[in-house]
Amino acid sequence: MKNVFLIKYGELAIKGKNRHLFENKLVSNVKRNLKEIGEFIVTKEQGRIMVEPVEDDSIDVESVIDKLGRIFGIVGIAYGIKDEEVSFEAVKRLARVQMEQIVGDKQVTFKVDTRRADKRFPMTSMEVSCELGAYLLDEFKDAIKVDVRKPEITLMVEIRNHTYVYLKTYKGAGGMPYGTNGKATLLLSGGIDSPVAGWMIAKRGVEVDAVYFHAPPYTSDRAKQKVVDLAKKVSMYTGNLKLHVVNFTDIQLKIYERCPHEELTIIMRRIMMYIAEAIAKQNGSMALITGESIGQVASQTMHSLVVTNDAATMPVFRPLIGFDKEEIVQIAKRIDTFETSIQPFEDCCTIFVAKHPETKPKLEYIKKSEALLDDIIEEMIEKAINEVEIINC
Ligand code: ATP
Ligand code: MG
Numbered sequence: 001m002k003n004v005f006l007i008k009y010g011e012l013a014i015k016g017k018n019r020h021l022f023e024n025k026l027v028s029n030v031k032r033n034l035k036e037i038g039e040f041i042v043t044k045e046q047g048r049i050m051v052e053p054v055e056d057d058s059i060d061v062e063s064v065i066d067k068l069g070r071i072f073g074i075v076g077i078a079y080g081i082k083d084e085e086v087s088f089e090a091v092k093r094l095a096r097v098q099m100e101q102i103v104g105d106k107q108v109t110f111k112v113d114t115r116r117a118d119k120r121f122p123m124t125s126m127e128v129s130c131e132l133g134a135y136l137l138d139e140f141k142d143a144i145k146v147d148v149r150k151p152e153i154t155l156m157v158e159i160r161n162h163t164y165v166y167l168k169t170y171k172g173a174g175g176m177p178y179g180t181n182g183k184a185t186l187l188l189s190g191g192i193d194s195p196v197a198g199w200m201i202a203k204r205g206v207e208v209d210a211v212y213f214h215a216p217p218y219t220s221d222r223a224k225q226k227v228v229d230l231a232k233k234v235s236m237y238t239g240n241l242k243l244h245v246v247n248f249t250d251i252q253l254k255i256y257e258r259c260p261h262e263e264l265t266i267i268m269r270r271i272m273m274y275i276a277e278a279i280a281k282q283n284g285s286m287a288l289i290t291g292e293s294i295g296q297v298a299s300q301t302m303h304s305l306v307v308t309n310d311a312a313t314m315p316v317f318r319p320l321i322g323f324d325k326e327e328i329v330q331i332a333k334r335i336d337t338f339e340t341s342i343q344p345f346e347d348c349c350t351i352f353v354a355k356h357p358e359t360k361p362k363l364e365y366i367k368k369s370e371a372l373l374d375d376i377i378e379e380m381i382e383k384a385i386n387e388v389e390i391i392n393c
Contacts, residue, residue, distance in 0.1 A: 001081055001094065003056050005064060006164060007049035008076040008172070018180075023049075025177040026073045032239055033067055046117040046160050052082070065170050070237045072203050073177035078156065080166025088123060091157055092135055094165035102153060102167070103140055109147035110136075114157040121159050128157060176205030178238050183207040184287040184317060185280035187272060188243070190226045190345060193291025193320055195234050195337040196328050200319040201289050202238050209283055210234075210241060211276045213248040218352075223345035231393035233337045244279050245389040248272075251380050252352050258372045261354040265299045266361050267370055268352065270311035271381070277312055278385050287315040293323050298357040307361045 009026060027042055027049055034040050039054040051068070053059040061079055068077045081097060083090035095112075102108060112132045114125040123131070132155075133146055158164040186198035188210040202208045212227045228243065235241040255267050276288055292300050292308075299308070309316055320328055332338035370377075 001083055001097065002052055003059075004080060004082040004164065005051040005068065006078040006080060006158070006166065007051060007068065007074055008078070008169070009049070009073050010075055010174075010176075022073065022177055022180055025180045026071070029071055029073070029177055029179070029239065030068065033071055034064065037063055037067060045162075048158075048160070050082075068172070069170060070173055071178075072173050072175035072205065072237065073180075074172035075174055076169040076172050078166040078169045080156070080164055083163045086118065086121065086159060086161070086163055088128065088131070090163040091128060091132060091159070091165065094163060095132055095136060095155055095157065096139060098155060098165050098167055099136055099140060099144065103143040107143060107145055108153055109145050109151045110153040110155060111146060111148045111151040112136075112155045112157060115159070117158070117160040128159070132157065173203065173237065175203035178202060178205060179207050181205035181207075182287075183209070183283070183285045184289050185276055185283065185285040186210040186289040187276050187291075188212050188227060188231060189291070190223055190230065190341065190343075191291065192325075192332050192338065192341040193293065193296075193328055194289075195230045195291075195341065196331045196335070197289050197291040197317075197319050198234050199237060199331070199335050199337075201317055202234070208234070208238060208241065208289065209244070209285065211244045211246060211279050213246050213272055213275075215249045215252050215352075216247070218249065218252075219346055226340060226343050226345050228391055228393055229340045230337055231391070233335070233340060235393050237335070241393045242283075243391045243393050245391060246275055246279075246384050247387060247389075248384065251377075251384060254373060254376060254380065256352055259369045262356055262358045263361065263366060263369050264352050264354050265357050266304055266307055266366055269299055269304075269308045270366070270370065271377070273308060273311035273316075275381055275384055277314055278381070279388065280314060282385075285314075287317055288312055289317045289319070291320055291328075292318045293320045293325075293328070296325065298359045301359050303360040303362075304358075307363050307366050310363055 023044060027044055031042050038059050041052045043050050065077055081094050083094055112129040114128040116125045156166050184201055184206050186208050188194045198208050210231055214224050231241045231243045251271060255264055259267050280288060
């Protein structure tokens with residue numbers, strides 16, 4: 001008898017050739033993510049991934065479930081026990097051990113739920129459930145009672161290449177295995193939105209790296225550290241996250257010096273897009289990601305978004321586009337980026353904002369204003385890209 005984590009994944013969502021790819025990637029992501037917690041044997045078994053600790057006693061079950069709960073592509077995680085033997089005797093042995101853990105002074109209601117991947121097994125799922133229920137009632141007498149409608153406990157039995165019994169399934173992160181769907185570059189600021197946007201795209205299997213525009217000394221080292229901390233929070237889900245820190249000070253000062261102040265933010269946004277796209281291309285990314293949402297601030301009105309979008313030639317993914325702030329905050333709390341995001345450090349955008357920013361910019365006017373930088377901007381962009389600092393988070 002051995003302890004085992006059973007990983008359930010979205011079996012039906014993926015069919016055909018890709019399924020194989022999806023499963024293998026998931027197995028390798030599980031292996032990689034668990035490395036820091038201990039030694040495990042990870043195997044694929046008929047629609048499940050099984051994770052067995054090499055040394056049963058030394059693992060911290062909660063931290064394994066927490067880790068597995070962050071891996072995209074996993075829909076549920078159960079912790080149970082396994083018997084190498086495939087027989088009804090083995091089912092009974094395991095079920096008895098599990099039930100012993102939960103019976104106490106108060107009577108508990110239960111039901112048995114059986115899955116049989118190996119159809120050669122001589123009993124049907126229903127027969128296993130019924131006979132096992134009868135066996136357990138006999139063993140534990142008044143301590144337990146069957147309730148098939150609303151049981152306090154569901155004893156899960158899975159008959160596969162081996163026999164498994166478990167009591168509880170924890171919810172997984174869902175989505176698709178990280179790294180099965182190309183790569184995109186996230187514009188990561190210190191705010192609430194962009195980490196959530198990056199997480200949402202990563203959840204769909206897209207590999208994510210990030211760009212942060214830093215404007216020292218107008219933005220402090222602590223503001224930069226906050227972005228690094230956010231990248232680390234996102235990397236709890238992705239395994240790691242490569243953060244490009246772009247020094248944006250000189251460019252911002254030049255925009256400030258030469259362009260109409262009510263257009264500062266929108267021009268800055270466009271130049272961020274140019275730079276992010278160049279970095280994305282160097283890194284093999286196929287798209288950009290931002291945390292924008294229609295109407296949230298002046299720079300995110302429909303008109304502003306259209307003008308910003310024009311600066312990019314790659315697709316720009318804005319997964320939060322239709323979300324209210326409250327909905328974004330909920331996700332930020334769930335993925336544990338919220339507390340970091342609300343730390344009060346200045347953002348390069350807030351320092352250089354005009355009192356009355358343009359909310360209905362017209363592309364042709366903005367392009368004219370941007371042309372005031374024509375003699376210097378290319379060189380400045382190139383310099384910013386060449387001097388980018390890379391932090392592996
Ligand atoms: P966030 O909460 O993500 O900072 P926000 O509501 O503060 O968003 P803006 O400041 O208007 O919104 O930024 C819109 C988007 O532009 C951000 O979600 C982010 O993708 C990108 N962005 C803004 N500032 C920066 C920055 N300094 N570095 C990298 N990306 C940025
Ligand atoms: Mg912001």
